[in-house]
Amino acid sequence: MKDVLLRLLAEQVRRTSDRIVEAHHVDADARVRRRLCELAETYAHRDGAPVVPLTQDDLASMAGTSRATVNRVLREEQEREAVVLQRGRVTLLDVGAIRSRCRWTR
Numbered sequence: 001m002k003d004v005l006l007r008l009l010a011e012q013v014r015r016t017s018d019r020i021v022e023a024h025h026v027d028a029d030a031r032v033r034r035r036l037c038e039l040a041e042t043y044a045h046r047d048g049a050p051v052v053p054l055t056q057d058d059l060a061s062m063a064g065t066s067r068a069t070v071n072r073v074l075r076e077e078q079e080r081e082a083v084v085l086q087r088g089r090v091t092l093l094d095v096g097a098i099r100s101r102c103r104w105t106r
Contacts (some may be wrong), residue, residue, distance in 0.1 A: 001007040028065040033102030
C-alpha cells in the first residue's frame, strides 16, 4: 500500500513540476492545444472523435490562460476543421494535427 501511495504522489509531483516549467516556457496557444490533446486521451471513444465536455472557462483554467485566448485557439482549430465547437463541449476531429501545432512529442 505504501508503494502505491508513493508512486501516486511521485506522479502528482512530476505533473505539477511539468506544469510549472510549461507555464514559464510554453506560449499560451500551445498550452491550450496541449490540454486538448491530454483531454483527447481522457475522453477517447472507440466509435468516434473524443468529445470534451468542458467550457472555454474550464479550458482556460487548465491551460493557465484567459478565456479569450482559448476562444481564439478553438476558432483557429475550427477553421482548420480539427474541432467542432458546441455549447459546453468540443469535439476533437484531428488530434494529430492539433498535436503538431503545439510542438509536443508526447
